[in-house]
Amino acid sequence: MTQTALILGIGNVLWADEGFGVRCVEHLADRLAYGDDVTVLDGGTQGLYLLPFLEEADVLVVFDAVDYGLPPGTVKVVEGDAVPRFMGARKMSLHQTGFQDVIATAQLMGYCPEALLLVGCQPEELEDYGGGLRAIVAARILEAVQIARDWLAARGFRAIDGPTVSDTLADASIRHAAYEDGRPSEDDACRTGDPRFFPVAG
């Protein structure tokens, strides 16, 4: 039977650098053309809704903003069994079922893909509801996509230049460029930098 791969971006595009994973799959789909054996998916902050996609995949690449305590913008690559452990290092988004729980559930049910790759990026800013990716994080998207491309190529999933047509990506109105262009100015919508309502954990 033919092997299939899932390329999954997770995170919330409304929470600044938390949108890293979703933006990565958008950029990947814009630049790389994969065949029918590869699904490119914007997973948002969904939990159990992602199980059917995991069940169908033999190989899984996940892009996500993950806090490793490294300098902002550092790309960190983790493979295999270490993936859920790293994702569980710090739960920082609103995923009801954190992705590590999704993997655990998939394992319990026998759905889990055989090969896992996590391409993570250390965020600079999460406390900016309505904000976009910070420059230092956005600058790593191409590198992150290349890592995934090479890893998949080594497993027989080769891309050529050109877009992947996918109906499992974000609606056009919240794609990266549209989202950034339509954002109200910070004067209209102060979202960040005010310590009154953005205290950090003591």
Add this chain to the structure above:
Amino acid sequence: MVIQTPNGYTLDNGGTRVVVDPVTRIEGHMRCEVNVNDQNIITNAVSTGTMWRGLEVILKGRDPRDAWAFTERICGVCTGTHALTSVRAVEDALGINIPENANSIRNMMQLALEIHDHVVHFYHLHALDWVNPINALKADPKATSELQQTAGPNHPLSSPGYFRDVQNRLKKFVESGQLGLFKNGYWDNPAYLLPPEADLMATTHYLEALDLQKEIVKVHTIFGGKNPHPNWLVGGVPCPINMNGVGSVGAINMERLNMVSAIIDRAQEFNRNVYIPDVKAIGGFYRNWLYGGGLSSQACLAYGDIPENPNDFSPEQLHLPRGAIVGGNMDEVLDVDPRDPEQVQEFVDHSWYTYGEPGKGLHPWDGITEPKYELGPNARGTRTNIQELDEAAKYSWIKAPRWRGHAMEVGPLARYIIGYAKGHEDITDQVDRLLSDMDLPKEALFSTLGRTAARALESEYCGRLQRHFFDKMISNIRNGDESTANVAKWDPSTWPTSARGVGMTEAPRGALGHWIRIENGRIDNYQCVVPTTWNGSPRDTAGNIGAFEASLMNTRVERPDEPVEVLRTLHSFDPCLACSTHVMSPDGQELANVKVR
């Protein structure tokens, strides 16, 4: 200090203060503080949303036709219901009527979400408050099979061998050290009352429900083009119908409708043969644990949903009932008008927002989302590391919505109490049968278990409604109507300069409203009042406590440092803090962190 609240509670903040932060197995970030006296009875409860949500702020200036795509990202669970509420608000503002098929498809999608959410909530978020999966390892598979055949005789998966296999699988999982999913529990707490066989039966259904939930959401994939994040459209639904099409991309054809039909049947079999029997069986072991009713016997609110015909939201046309009950008067269900500036108002005297002057309530069309973070004089800790809140001052990122000044409970139980009080035939039948099967009085409804049971009954009722709208759509299509969208007012040049509208739904967790103001084709103001804002609200100006707070009052906890009873009742509301509130403390941990002071 002892305080009497206008809504009838005696609060005493003496004794021991127990802090649960974060409350786990919910969507979003929530903290709860309770005072417990020397008999371990809760005498004061403080519920706090620990995140700030500024959706209103980020939608300003956007195209109203795109608002649904943003609101879909608020939350990791109820994506579709926010999207539906949003397109309804825009259609209301612009006077857009949707076609018959669009109404049926939207209803089927909303009902699929209700069923999915209820099943996942019960088995994957709430069951672990009642069921001990570790104890299931001690069960006798043969006795479990007998229990299954008594509790749910119509469920085919009931052989001793089946339960033995599941038990072995579970054993392997636990022995591999991956307690993972089950690590949140206080598994040796005496508050767990099930025999091992009931634990094994329920844990087995936990696994079956995982398989089923993947099917239920395919209704969204088929009608919404994809899931997660299905597509929505102002004016109807984005999927064309082409009955004779074979494999045509994106269009609804007979092959896809047959899939929907099969999913509806499969989910309904589960509701009838597994979910409701499980609630009865588990509930039977906890029949004396009737805490947690809170406001449900006093004040309930529902906007109603699932309109029989498109564009008609009059109460008699809604399958999920609309109405308000106040002062515990079940003989009179009052009608609810979300446009009336006197009815729905939000107060912020105890919330970390400001309206510029104290004591003011604002209708959502005039809503303001301006943060003001300050702790009261009796708060302990620091601004960035709170040890104990001062509930006499501002203490939550959730506003306090009130209906004509009353704190209200919303959600499946509120809908069922309103439906029952109105004499809604299907609801009354279901409730009476459940109470008689369990040999419980009506008053038993007003409890944590009542909330959990109402959700199960509603899941089954929603399954019947799904079938109704499926058949209705097929018959409408056979009569020649394949229309799914009205795009007459798609172009902003057809819109008035100023418009305002409101969209209402009954989300799985309760009454959800989006209020929109449009100026020159762009969003000028957008306010969401979500179910957990109602249920998780802090005190208001008058001192009324909110539904979560009320539900915890007078509950006895076995061990204050393992507040499983608190989690049980809070989880019974299916709290969803993501859309009701901003992360104050980004280092949320998997295990509920409990501090006893």
